[in-house]
Amino acid sequence: MNKYEWILCPVCSNKTRVKIGDDTVLKNFPLFCPKCKQETLINVMQLNISVIKEPDAKTQSR
Secondary structure (H helix, E strand, O other): OOOEEEEEOOOOOOEEEEEEEOOOEEEEEEEEOOOOOOEEEEEEEOOEEEEOOOOOOOOOOO
């Protein structure tokens, strides 16, 4: 029997529109939160969610 859970937003901790099961695998998934309007890249394996930290953009110097 598969267990399903809603993915919670890592920024505001509200439910998103995505459900995952215990056999779901996601890599570099762009998770969008309808409440805080933030998009976050996540990885999911066996109901373990990890947030991918993006490096800040560097300005070009001349």
